[in-house]
Amino acid sequence: MTRRRRRRRGGGLGNRRRRDGGAAPAGEGVGSIWEKGDEERRHSIWERGKAWGPCVGPCWRGDFGWPKLASARWSLASRMAWPSAPNAEPKRPSSQIPTAQPDPMSCNLQGPHPTPPAGFQKREESIQFKRSRLPPRLRHPIQQKIYPSPPLLLQAPMAEEPSPFDEVPAYLLHEITRHIPCKVDRLRALVVNRSWRTSLQALPPPPLPPQLPWLLRPSAGGPTFSCLLSGADELSVHRVRVPADLRHARYFGSYDGGWLFLASRQTSGHMLFNIRTEQCLFLPDTVPRPWSSDDFPMIMLAATVSSPPSRGTDDPCIGAAIVHCTPFITDSRQITFWRMGSHMAIPSIPPDHQFDVVSNQFVVEEMEDVIYHKGAFHFVTKLKNVFVCRLALHQADLVVDHREWLMFAPQDDLGYPRPVATARYLVESREQLLMVLKCTCNLPGWPPLVFSVFEMTHVQAPAGAPQYVWTPVPTLVGRMLFVGHGCSRSYELANFPGFQEGIYFLDDLQFYSVSRIVQYQEYLCFDNGKYTLGPPHVVSRCFWPDQVNSNYSSPVWLLPGGEDDANNAQAQVDVHMM
Structure with a gap:
């Protein structure tokens, strides 16, 4: 049987999933990342993987619709995993675990990552592939733990840096305000920072001079x-x-x-x-x-x-x-x-x-x-x-x-x-x-x-x-x-x-x-x-x-x-x- 014929009979990841009802054997090919369950739950996890699949290297978002499933089967093993908690401790020393660089394009701009659905079990396991099916750099068991990037718009606000203007005495601010003739300029002095606003509101406002049109x-x-x-x-x-x-x-x-x-x-x-x-x-x-x-x-x-x-x-x-x-x-x-x-x-x-x-x-x-x-x-x-x-x-x-x-x-x-x-x-x-x-x-x-x-x-x-x-x-x-x-x-x-x-x-x-x-x-x-x-x-x-x-x-x-x-x-x- 020729090599081309063996490749057809061996099938790819898609053939194995179709023969096994949607899941690959745990011993070879792609590990069983999801537990078997009803079709509705698998479909929801499948759709969630499309939206939340993290990426390593190229900007890949967990979309299963590759042009050639056989050419991307190693990506499922090396690049697809449910996002772990940011504070979780790795089982192996950090020096032995290849850490993926966070990709700002793969984070959620509207809020944190959603919690896994009921019945979902995250597996951290070594995935063994046949040597003839993998490129040289993936012929040995690997274990990757991917931490998602924090949302860009939900980062904790930075504390205001101290400024020498924060220590201006209240009586001096009151005297400065008294020499500001424009009503709107006095309002601008109130919004310089919190210290000025607190000091100026604590004292009675100075008399407002006559205004011009x-x-x-x-x-x-x-x-x-x-x-x-x-x-x-x-x-x-x-x-x-x-x-x-x-x-x-x-x-x-x-x-x-x-x-x-x-x-x-x-x-x-x-x-x-x-x-x-x-x-x-x-x-x-x-x-x-x-x-x-x-x-x-x-x-x-x-x-x-x-x-x-x-x-x-x-x-x-x-x-x-x-x-x-x-x-x-x-x-x-x-x-x-x-x-x-x-x-x-x-x-x-x-x-x-x-x-x-x-x-x-x-x-x-x-x-x-x-x-x-x-x-x-x-x-x-x-x-x-x-x-x-x-x-x-x-x-x-x-x-x-x-x-x-x-x-x-x-x-x-x-x-x-x-x-x-x-x-x-x-x-x-x-x-x-x-x-x-x-x-x-x-x-x-x-x-x-x-x-x-x-x-x-x-x-x-x-x-x-x-x-x-x-x-x-x-x-x-x-x-x-x-x-x-x-x-x-x-x-x-x-x-x-x-x-x-x-x-x-x-x-x-x-x-x-x-x-x-x-x-x-x-x-x-x-x-x-x-x-x-x-x-x-x-x-x-x-x-x-x-x-x-x-x-x-x-x-x-x-x-x-x-x-x-x-x-x-x-x-x-x-x-x-x-």
Whole structure:
């Protein structure tokens, strides 16, 4: 009988297993690694061997489906065994037992190795093969004990290495925290390590100094916030948690205490959201039409409120907004009012037509900005006139109790011919109403952006003549102005050591672009910075980093507020915001 014929008659491991009902004889071939049992138990162990078979050398995972069973029969003997316990002691000295190198690919990433099934008996025995059937390196009895690699993801956590910062005294940490002006930077000090957190929480928190507005920058993954108190580098960018459905909303204003006006669906879904407490107040999406019983959808462009928004208080909170509520995109902006908690606004007030002595024609008094000042809402127009509205509740209905136009005498804006005004803002400062004018300039020696500040002054004039005039303010006299539609604020320089006078501005050139809102176009976001009144006139970019545009909103201010003892204590536990 030829050698080829003997190999066929001898059969391989698969033939012997088929003749013996799935198990090989214990004396030759592969040893009886499993005890004989019912077919269901053998099948479960077979499948478990596929999943958990350890490997030595090549990355073999215990899969029984080799292309040639005869070529891999020695692998069953030398490489397949049930994983032993890591702490088990070998029966033979470790110097005589060939130890397999652990393979990180063969360990379980989800948990430890499972326990053997019932009836499973692990055998550690010498396996004798016929010399003619084995390669030279396996012709002698061998015994291998394979220890599985520990799971990579379940290793015991390493203890924190001691650091010299762990031994900083508590009183010194308290003094360091007192010199940190930014609220978020104080939170970062709490999470440096456990020692700092324990020391800082054991002592009463130091008083929190007054805060400055944050620049809400509509970044790609959601809004980010730049803080002037933290500097002008990457550490000045704060990432505050914002709900996923509001990360790509259109922001159109803010109010003190962390309130943001936004439209979750660009043209609708108006709401007032508190980024600190995650409280959400829904605002009207429609405005009634006097000549029809149907309501017309409106798009809020800028808004403010008369008092801090709250629920269940006796003081009614009234909101005012500059809106677009006509079928045509090019129509002029209108104004409307609502009571907080109501889903219906009062009928909108269209703009008036005034005669402009400069252009010698009638011009539409389109609203530019809104502010609540001395118990009334004030709207400034393109002609720099002011429309005043006082509201009241009559039988639980909100009505406009008084309206009045404050006409201002025309005057030159900046002292040089033909300035191009791009925005007008109303700011309350030291109980006076200021107007900040933003213009573009192409004159040599002047920056591309020029700001001028005016104060409203009542003058004695003959009947029929304007009774008010905008008086220029040459210097800010120890003030910092943050200008934005519906969210302009003034801060005293004495409360912020290290800062200088100036006007902080936003890139709101496309803030009122209704066509851009309706067509979901991009907004410019890079023209943010500080303007210093001259001489010399300087424009500096003090917000890091620069961002060219956004596809869902223009930048706005996030206003602070309520720096009292309660808010100061809350600053120590606001870690959930980050």
